[in-house]
Amino acid sequence: MSAMSSNWDRRSILRAAAGLSAAGALTACGGNNGRSSGGSSGTNLTQYFHAYGEAGTEQAIKKYAKAYDAANVTTQWITSADFESKLFATLLTKNAPDLFEFHPQMQMITSGQVADLTDIITPVKDDFNPADIKSHTVDGKIYGVRMIDDPQFFFYRKSMLEKAKVEVPTTLDELAEAAAKLTTSKVKGLYMGNDLHNVIDTMIWSANADHLNEKNEIAYHTPGVIEGLKKMRKLFTSGDLLLGAPTESWDPSSLNQGLCAIQFCGMWAMPGIQAALGDDWGVFPFPKTIDSGKQSVYNGGWSMFVNAKGENVEAAKEYVKWLWLDQKEYQEDWATSFGFHIPPRTSLAQTATKLKSGNAAEGVRLFNEFGHFDNIGWTQAMRTSLEDVFANSVRKDMDPEEALDKADTAVNRELKKLFG
Structure with missing residues (x-):
């Protein structure tokens, strides 16, 4: 598929990388849909997004951002090969983005890196796939907005x-x-x-x-x-x-x-x-x-987070609310116009025309019947431990029981850090 590049191998790598830094962040979206000339409030926001493989995605994200009147939203579209390192490094500096896409990870919450979005999500919470809400929730608080589900x-x-x-x-x-x-x-x-x-x-x-x-x-x-x-x-x-x-x-x-x-x-x-x-x-x-x-x-996917350590937390939350909670037209466009993804909003998933027939409809059915979501407490170190199990017992010839015992030690060490 010529429109897709080797960026796709970054999907799992980037998801897994979330745990590498409690300060993890991703690239943001921006864009112009022609409905306005852009933000005019004087507030400047920067968002980080990784470079999606589908043609037109960067233009779409920037189109959406330019349509927003309440702030000037700038998008950094970072090549997949550099996204992880640039995001984590930048979050530790004064140039950290106000918003970034990533996957829900406990460390980002316990370190205070991501803002609590419960107040903006609660009014529309019941319109989200419950599993998407659960995978972003810790102690009753919701820390990210799912943008797309990727079965x-x-x-x-x-x-x-x-x-x-x-x-x-x-x-x-x-x-x-x-x-x-x-x-x-x-x-x-x-x-x-x-x-x-x-x-x-x-x-x-x-x-x-x-x-x-x-x-x-x-x-x-x-x-x-x-x-x-x-x-x-x-x-x-x-x-x-x-x-x-x-x-x-x-x-x-x-x-x-x-x-x-x-x-x-x-x-x-x-x-x-x-x-x-x-x-x-x-x-x-x-x-x-x-x-x-x-x-x-x-079920993979990407979510939008607000940098809790940024200077414009409330303005960033307002932008997240505007784009990923209020603008259903953009949400459906993002999910179905550049490759197929399932909108996490139930109302959109039920009406998305492109997902209603053929193999797309079958994919939605399989997602609904057999789908599993990431556990927010499953860290990168834990994921790496199971990758080591595959490396040792599948690609090499270690006894599976021995390989799993080794993983258990590493996973229990991480669980103790997170949960005591």
Whole structure:
């Protein structure tokens, strides 16, 4: 998909990076929609956004910002490769942005980096997906506004499955069998990213486990997850996985160009896949890791935060309210005009025309039936610990139990820091 660059591999990296600094911040949006000449109050706001891969996103964000009359909103559109480091570094200086996009992370709250937005969100709280509210809430206070929800699942070439007489997999064992049958001298059966980190969360959920329980205790170290790791190791060594692909799995190019028959990717890629493949594709959730598990869909996404240490906190909150709570036209435009995303506002999700038919509608259904959201208490260090588990027990050959024991030590250390 030519409109999408290698920026897509930054989606997981940036989300994971949230925990690297309690001062974490992201790039902001700005834009001109032609409805006004821009802010005239004399208040200057700066927002940080990472460089989205879809064409037109930067122009749209700047269009929205220019339409705002109550302040002069400037957008810093930061290349994905530099976003994380620039955001964290800038938040520690007098040039820190007033607003930034990121993902909900406990450290940003405990460090006082992000402002409490409960007062502006409460009047429309019931119109948000409850899971989006929960994932931004600590001790009854809401600390960010979700802008887009990004479900991720498997995309497949219908014609390739039909030719190989392969049914859509519903279990991890069936997925491995399908990958073997679909692999030829020119095509690999399956692509899940070069390091497989993209599917760690879904493999856990599909094993009927979770990262943490309601008491913020480890919940991923289960027999089902151990069994899943063994199955992933078998897949990794099977020769049926696409490894060393030219683009990460956030970019659908491998599927579009026929390098694989099935690829893990996100809903944002749907317009590009449709343009490349016509109707020769479908989607399905991550299959059950074990027989007692349940299929799962990871819901990524981006949220807007206000820098609580900035000089214009109230003005920044007013802008967030105006754009991400009041301007439904812009919210739907942002979610559906540049790749497909699900609006976190229930009313918009129900009326978004582009999401009502075909594979887009199926993606929404899978999101609603099988979707899982980030846990605000799951930090970058914890995420890295499970990435190490995959590196050691899937890409290498460490015993899964030993690898999980090692992760437990690191995760419990982080949990103690956060929750005592």
